[in-house]
Amino acid sequence: MLFAGLITAPPLFAEPAVPEKAAAKRLVVLAPNLVELIFSLGGGAQIIATTDHADYPEAARSIPRVGNYAAIQLEKVVALQPDLVLVWDTGTPAADIKKMQQLGLKVLHFQTTKLEDIASQLLQLGALVGQQTTAQELSTAYLQQLNALKSQYQTQPPVSVFYELWDNPLSTISRDAWPQQHLNVCGVKNIFENASAAYPQVGLEQVIAANPALIIQPISENEPRTLVSWQRWPELRATKYKQIIQPDSDLLHRATLRTLDGVATLCREIAKSRQFYAQVPAASGR
Numbered sequence: 001m002l003f004a005g006l007i008t009a010p011p012l013f014a015e016p017a018v019p020e021k022a023a024a025k026r027l028v029v030l031a032p033n034l035v036e037l038i039f040s041l042g043g044g045a046q047i048i049a050t051t052d053h054a055d056y057p058e059a060a061r062s063i064p065r066v067g068n069y070a071a072i073q074l075e076k077v078v079a080l081q082p083d084l085v086l087v088w089d090t091g092t093p094a095a096d097i098k099k100m101q102q103l104g105l106k107v108l109h110f111q112t113t114k115l116e117d118i119a120s121q122l123l124q125l126g127a128l129v130g131q132q133t134t135a136q137e138l139s140t141a142y143l144q145q146l147n148a149l150k151s152q153y154q155t156q157p158p159v160s161v162f163y164e165l166w167d168n169p170l171s172t173i174s175r176d177a178w179p180q181q182h183l184n185v186c187g188v189k190n191i192f193e194n195a196s197a198a199y200p201q202v203g204l205e206q207v208i209a210a211n212p213a214l215i216i217q218p219i220s221e222n223e224p225r226t227l228v229s230w231q232r233w234p235e236l237r238a239t240k241y242k243q244i245i246q247p248d249s250d251l252l253h254r255a256t257l258r259t260l261d262g263v264a265t266l267c268r269e270i271a272k273s274r275q276f277y278a279q280v281p282a283a284s285g286r
Helices: 032-040 059-064 074-080 094-102 115-127 132-153 178-186 204-210 249-253 259-279
Strands: 028-031 047-049 085-086 107-110 159-164 188-190 214-216
Touching: 032 059, 032 085, 032 115, 059 249, 074 094, 085 094, 094 107, 107 115, 115 132, 132 178, 132 259, 159 178, 159 204, 159 249, 159 259, 178 188, 178 249, 178 259, 214 259, 249 259
Parallel strands: 028 047, 028 085, 085 107, 159 188, 159 214
Antiparallel strands: none
16 A cells, blocks of 8 residues: 555455445446445445456456447346446446436446546445445545655656557547546646647657657556557657656556556656656756
């Protein structure tokens, strides 16, 4: 657990416990991050179905599947007769959400736009599964960890970065994207922060012209992807000075308690780059 010496936090995944009050017993949870948060609260046994990418913790892999980010198998969901269906507004297909509501299913919407939202979602989910006390403990510990990270890194001299979300087409993030929240904590300047789209496609020439000090290439062991070989452009500062990092995208891109583990690692790596440029003044120029 982050900052163990500063705070005492409950375990990442709570043991199943007797619900504190009436709770939804049969949940269809159509987002991997919500599945993980419910397991964190000790309510995993109440999930009767989920989507293909719900793979953490290990116990989540055995939950029956009823679709993925592209389509939900509505007939299976209806047949399960859930008490409640939990959806992710930007991850669950909008047409399927509308159809489930038309079919009379009780649908609860979730969306995360800032890191603090995870704490409030824990409280909301804790009420759903009857684990309010655990939810309050986890939420408090999470916010303490987040504030500690902000205090340590947020006001440091900014490092200019390019966040390589995808290689082909070359895609990145702007100020409205979820990973930008992590960059804000770590004290960086995203070279495409002011792009109009949350996840814009950009040209290689734009990256080269901006000449970032650091390139971030998030990767996942579960879903390997191809990466841009930035060594082909040795004139880039990030390439010339070997300032390219590859953090765990499973931690950074999935909004759960583990997100702060990913943010802490990201901030440490960015701090190393910041220190490098501070020690080599000539490297800071274009």
